[in-house]
Amino acid sequence: xxxxxxxxxxxxxxxxxxxxxxxxxxxxxxxxxxxxxxxxxxxxxxxxxxxxxxxxxxxxxxxxxxxxxxxxxxxxxxxxxxxxxxxxxxxxxxxxxxxxxxxxxxxxxxxxxxxxxxxxxxxxxxxxxxxxxxxxxxxxxxxxxxxxxxxxxxxxxxxxxxxxxxxxxxxxxxxxxxxxxxxxxxxxxxxxxxxxxxxxxxxxxxxxxxxxxxxxxxxxxxxxxxxxxxxxxxxxxxxxxxxxxxxxxxxxxxxxxxxxxxxxxxxxxxx
Numbered sequence: 447x448x449x450x451x452x453x454x455x456x457x458x459x460x461x462x463x464x465x466x467x468x469x470x471x472x473x474x475x476x477x478x479x480x481x482x483x484x485x486x487x488x489x490x491x492x493x494x495x496x497x498x499x500x501x502x503x504x505x506x507x508x509x510x511x512x513x514x515x516x517x518x519x520x521x522x523x524x525x526x527x528x529x530x531x532x533x534x535x536x537x538x539x540x541x542x543x544x545x546x547x548x549x550x551x552x553x554x555x556x557x558x559x560x561x562x563x564x565x566x567x568x569x570x571x572x573x574x575x576x577x578x579x580x581x582x583x584x585x586x587x588x589x590x591x592x593x594x595x596x597x598x599x600x601x602x603x604x605x606x607x608x609x610x611x612x613x614x615x616x617x618x619x620x621x622x623x624x625x626x627x628x629x630x631x632x633x634x635x636x637x638x639x640x641x642x643x644x645x646x647x648x649x650x651x652x653x654x655x656x657x658x659x660x661x662x663x664x665x666x667x668x669x670x671x672x673x674x675x676x677x678x679x680x681x682x683x684x685x686x687x688x689x690x691x692x693x694x695x696x697x698x699x700x701x702x703x704x705x706x707x708x709x710x711x712x713x714x715x716x717x
Contacts, residue, residue, distance in 0.1 A: 459565040462505040466498035466551045467569030498535035534661035538637035552639040554664035564665030575643040583672040592675040593648040596698035601651035604641040611657040621710040642666025646673040652695030676700040
């Protein structure tokens, strides 16, 4: 296999994300009950998720036929030493169903366990977040950086409710309360990928969530690192893609948020 430069990976990822965005916008407001399926309680999938994912995979596979895929709605491919694309064709499906205007496309490329390319596309706002390992993070071609806010009381923190882990809701709500009493305010918009992109672009200072999937975090975690931020699991390690539990933020706020998380969960969700 001839390996192209990483910029070729990014070019194809952008093309695929924008095609998925077109499909999403073409169908916004046109979803019926017959178009909606339930993967588990409160976890929806629509024909638009599937169509967008099929198009993303087709575009990537045409250019990189021997690459593997980890895609939310279809493929779970693994292989040692391989390139693998991690895809969320529509992050914020519940928002999309209700025409609540917060959703995105997230595409990342993993090589030997490391995320090397990441794209998050907000089709409504035409905002394209991109990153390549060691090359910085960008919004519509302009370099972005994490927030310079260092005082918790001036910080805005984003999060998401653990709808897949409702058995821990009481502890989560305690954490929510503790963080809210420490920072300026909290936001819960419904697209983890966009929340992570907001951290990378300095629109907020930090993010935490429990029970995410790799496709929710892969692209966004690279964006934050390339923008100068910190991303860990609840134990302070690097296994967030495996555990699904993530704390991300600028270097000043990340340790404070991690401390709040650890005081509530006492290591229960670190692995």
